[in-house]
Amino acid sequence: MPKLWDETIDAHRRAVQDTVLETTVALVTEHGLASVTMSQIAKEAGIGRATLYKYFPDVQSILMAWHERHVAAHLGQLAQARDRAREPSAQLEAILRGYARITYKRPQDGEIAAFVHQGQQVVQAQQQLRDLVRDAIADAAAQGAVRGDVSPGELADYCLHALSAAGRLSSEQAVHRLVDVTLSGLQPSR
Amino acid sequence: MPKLWDETIDAHRRAVQDTVLETTVALVTEHGLASVTMSQIAKEAGIGRATLYKYFPDVQSILMAWHERHVAAHLGQLAQARDRAREPSAQLEAILRGYARITYKRPQDGEIAAFVHQGQQVVQAQQQLRDLVRDAIADAAAQGAVRGDVSPGELADYCLHALSAAGRLSSEQAVHRLVDVTLSGLQPSR
Numbered sequence: 272m273p274k275l276w277d278e279t280i281d282a283h284r285r286a287v288q289d290t291v292l293e294t295t296v297a298l299v300t301e302h303g304l305a306s307v308t309m310s311q312i313a314k315e316a317g318i319g320r321a322t323l324y325k326y327f328p329d330v331q332s333i334l335m336a337w338h339e340r341h342v343a344a345h346l347g348q349l350a351q352a353r354d355r356a357r358e359p360s361a362q363l364e365a366i367l368r369g370y371a372r373i374t375y376k377r378p379q380d381g382e383i384a385a386f387v388h389q390g391q392q393v394v395q396a397q398q399q400l401r402d403l404v405r406d407a408i409a410d411a412a413a414q415g416a417v418r419g420d421v422s423p424g425e426l427a428d429y430c431l432h433a434l435s436a437a438g439r440l441s442s443e444q445a446v447h448r449l450v451d452v453t454l455s456g457l458q459p460s461r
Numbered sequence: 462m463p464k465l466w467d468e469t470i471d472a473h474r475r476a477v478q479d480t481v482l483e484t485t486v487a488l489v490t491e492h493g494l495a496s497v498t499m500s501q502i503a504k505e506a507g508i509g510r511a512t513l514y515k516y517f518p519d520v521q522s523i524l525m526a527w528h529e530r531h532v533a534a535h536l537g538q539l540a541q542a543r544d545r546a547r548e549p550s551a552q553l554e555a556i557l558r559g560y561a562r563i564t565y566k567r568p569q570d571g572e573i574a575a576f577v578h579q580g581q582q583v584v585q586a587q588q589q590l591r592d593l594v595r596d597a598i599a600d601a602a603a604q605g606a607v608r609g610d611v612s613p614g615e616l617a618d619y620c621l622h623a624l625s626a627a628g629r630l631s632s633e634q635a636v637h638r639l640v641d642v643t644l645s646g647l648q649p650s651r
Contacts, residue, residue, distance in 0.1 A: 418645075421638045425630075429642050433623035440615075448611045452619050456646030457610075 288315045288326060292337040295330060296383065304330065304382050331386070338387035342396040345373050349403060360416035363407040363457075367430055368450050370400070374437040375446045401427050408457070418459045426457060478516060481504045482527040486519060486573065494520065494572050498519075521576070528577035532586040535563050539593060550606035553597040557620055558640050560590070564627040565636045591617050598647070608649045616647060 292315040298307045307330055313323040327333045352365040377384075387393070405427035411417040417426070435451040437446050484506040488497045497520055503513040542555040567574075577583070595617035601607040607616070610630045623643040627636050 283603060359617065418642075421642055425635060426642065427571060428626045428629065429623055429639055432626035433619055433643070433646070435625075436618045436622035439618065448615060449619055452608075452611055452646045453623070454646075455648065455650070456623070456642045456644075458645065460645070 275313070284326075287316075287322070288336070290322065291318070291333060291426075292340065293325060294347045295333040296337055299334065299383055300381070304334075304386060334383060334387055335390055335392065338382065338383075339392055342392070346396065346399055346403065347374070349400070353403075353407060358416075359407065359410035359414050359449070363404075363411045363417070364454060365402060366407050367434060367453065368447075369430060370404075370431070371434045371437040371446050371450050372443075373451075374434060375404070375440060377438065401431065405429055411457075414458065420460065429453075474516075477506075477508060477512070478526070481508070481523060482530065485523040486527055489520070490571070490574055491525065494524075494576060517597065524573060524577055525580055525582065528573075528580070529582055532582070536586065536589055536593065538563070539590070542600060543593075543597060548606075549597065549600035549604050553594075553601045553607070554640075554644060556597050557595060557624060557643065558637075560594075560621070561624045561627040561636050561640050561643075564624060564632075565630060565633070566630065591621065594620055601647075605649065607647045610650065619643075619646065 291312060295307070295312050298315060299309060309323055309327075309330060310320055312333070313320040314328065316323070327336065349366050349369045352369040353362045356362040356365045401424075405423045408417055408426050408430075409423040412419050412423060417423075421429075430453055433456070434449065437449055440446050440449065481502060485497070485502050488501060488505060499517075499520060500510055502520065502523070503510040506513070512577075517526065536597050537586055539556050539559045542559040543552045546555045548553040591614075595613045598607055599613040602609050604611060607613075611619075616649055620643055623646070624639065630639065631634050
């Protein structure tokens with residue numbers, strides 16, 4: 272098959288998956304995980320039940336795929352924010368502000384959050400996020416913009432835990448202040 | 462009844478409760494929450510089943526009482542650590558070092574932790590802890606030892622989230638470094 276045709280099929284598959292993911296999240300949010308069936312999802316997504324089963328074995332796996340896509344998108348956003356800045360200290364700040372904003376906007380409660388956060392892929396995503404932050408800290412520390420008396424890995428854990436406070440804040444301004452305070456903790460000792 | 466007799470009864474009740482709490486935690490840790498019965502607990506604690514039911518209606522309520530006592534003891538420890546220091550900045554540091562140490566030593570996983578942390582009393586204990594830290598921050602800020610551009614409440618949330626990283630650290634030294642970094646974030650802007 273010519274390459275163009277492959278791409279058309281890929282795009283089609285991707286569009287079907289997108290529809291299935293969004294439909295499932297909407298249904299589970301409205302009716303609860305226990306009462307949503309594969310038949311309902313197929314009907315709402317406008318595809319056949321057999322087609323749906325070609326993509327996903329069950330409702331749980333659809334939620335996991337939806338979450339995986341979200342997490343990958345967030346990590347991509349953070350890497351992009353980093354790449355738009357030039358200096359290591361600005362790159363680090365861009366990552367931390369981006370992460371705090373994502374944490375601020377992310378639903379903390381609810382059945383879907385509880386379900387997807389128990390998966391092994393969350394552990395992997397956390398590890399990727401930690402690596403991203405740790406490497407940015409190491410680069411900034413090499414330039415003397417971040418304290419050198421604590422390892423980049425420990426500082427990354429400090430940052431990610433401190434910024435998780437953003438999940439309970441009530442304004443974007445408060446999120447900015449939290450990032451400012453967290454960044455102060457990274458400064459070289461006076 | 463004379464007061465002394467009341468005190469003797471109180472001390473006896475307290476001793477029985479202590480035994481029941483510790484016995485239950487040991488049994489649940491060994492056999493799992495689902496398979497421990499009130500009869501087993503009574504037998505292991507060396508008291509009658511009827512007596513046990515005078516104190517607690519079920520295994521869950523025993524675990525909750527055990528946790529409540531632990532949390533109260535921790536809050537008491539932190540208040541004592543604060544009161545041993547004189548200057549507001551030293552009091553704040555004593556509270557934060559104490560909290561980080563408790564978090565470091567506390568079992569993070571396991572069935573008992575998961576069970577007791579879903580209770581409403583945990584929310585109240587978190588609130589008391591937050592108040593303790595917030596008040597210490599406000600006192601230190603009034604003396605210029607802590608930044609004044611962010612409210613004590615927001616700074617308290619920052620501290621408690623940052624220090625929760627202690628739960629995954631592997632040495633006391635790392636815990637000290639985490640507290641140092643967190644305290645740096647509280648310093649007045651240069």
